[in-house]
Amino acid sequence: MGLFDAFRKKKLEDGLEKTRTGFFTRIVNTLTNSQIDDDLYNDLEEQLILADVGPSCAVRLVDELRDQVEAQHLKTGDQALKALREIIRLEISPRDEMDLSGKPAVILVIGVNGVGKTTTIAKLAYLYKDLGRKVMLAAGDTFRAAASEQLELWADRAGVPLVKAGEGADPAAVIFDAVQSAHARGYDMVIADTAGRLHNKKGLMDELGKISRSVKKASPEASLEVLLVLDAITGQNAISQAEEFCKAAGATGVVLTKLDGTPKGGCIIGVHEKLGLPIRFVGVGEKIDDLIFFSATDFSEALLPEVPHHEEEAQ
Numbered sequence: 445m446g447l448f449d450a451f452r453k454k455k456l457e458d459g460l461e462k463t464r465t466g467f468f469t470r471i472v473n474t475l476t477n478s479q480i481d482d483d484l485y486n487d488l489e490e491q492l493i494l495a496d497v498g499p500s501c502a503v504r505l506v507d508e509l510r511d512q513v514e515a516q517h518l519k520t521g522d523q524a525l526k527a528l529r530e531i532i533r534l535e536i537s538p539r540d541e542m543d544l545s546g547k548p549a550v551i552l553v554i555g556v557n558g559v560g561k562t563t564t565i566a567k568l569a570y571l572y573k574d575l576g577r578k579v580m581l582a583a584g585d586t587f588r589a590a591a592s593e594q595l596e597l598w599a600d601r602a603g604v605p606l607v608k609a610g611e612g613a614d615p616a617a618v619i620f621d622a623v624q625s626a627h628a629r630g631y632d633m634v635i636a637d638t639a640g641r642l643h644n645k646k647g648l649m650d651e652l653g654k655i656s657r658s659v660k661k662a663s664p665e666a667s668l669e670v671l672l673v674l675d676a677i678t679g680q681n682a683i684s685q686a687e688e689f690c691k692a693a694g695a696t697g698v699v700l701t702k703l704d705g706t707p708k709g710g711c712i713i714g715v716h717e718k719l720g721l722p723i724r725f726v727g728v729g730e731k732i733d734d735l736i737f738f739s740a741t742d743f744s745e746a747l748l749p750e751v752p753h754h755e756e757e758a759q
């Protein structure tokens with residue numbers, strides 16, 4: 445494991461402290477201290493629902509575990525724990541990578557107000573700049589008072605330039621200017637803010653469609669990813685709140701913020717199932733470097749760690 449991977453894993457483990465020592469510790473204890481029987485499956489299902497996995501997803505995960513226990517003739521709670529860890533890992537593993545191959549690579553960041561969208565943009569900028577990308581920001585939320593000023597403060601903190609316009613300006617025009625400027629000045633990434641309101645589905649679709657077209661007009665070689673920001677603290681409510689927004693906006697991935705602030709980190713599993721989108725990043729703190737690439741392996745291992753067993757010394 446490289447230093448970057450080790451750093452990311454430690455950040456995730458620290459960020460999941462509330463979740464791991466809450467509901468998922470109970471899940472680990474339930475599995476390792478019980479007989480594998482119907483009572484265990486019922487208890488496990490209840491614990492997963494309490495951890496904000498979501499009722500339908502919890503039932504399906506437990507059904508999969510039951511099938512594996514029978515098919516593989518698993519006998520111990522430790523074996524069942526290992527099987528559940530792998531089921532969750534496969535459940536939330538992204539099927540593809542983000543497409544950042546364009547010139548420039550453009551990331552539109554969407555989400556309702558209050559989920560941490562602006563700070564997420566700054567953290568993304570900091571992360572990619574640290575990886576050697578030349579990053580430019582675009583203040584595409586021209587409807588909310590002081591949105592561009594707030595983003596400007598974060599851009600300064602991240603050490604990246606910002607393209608902005610006055611309040612009420614056309615968001616597509618702002619993002620067009622940013623992409624064109626990035627292409628001309630040799631910047632290879634543009635991260636763009638968008639308005640965080642859902643006035644109606646058609647209006648949102650029209651606006652985001654216009655923005656997407658403006659990206660291609662500004663640079664035909666640009667690639668486009670649309671990241672939906674969700675607040676982990678609101679859990680299952682975040683999913684229902686975001687479903688229409690997500691459909692309207694054509695999101696390609698999810699950023700889950702404030703994961704360190706909730707004992708219900710199981711919402712990651714529910715978000716993936718309900719929205720059918722890969723989790724790309726998770727926010728695990730307030731500092732500018734507290735956004736990390738999501739790893740299904742690290743997440744499942746951090747939530748359901750192996751229980752150490754100390755062998756008795758030989759007499």
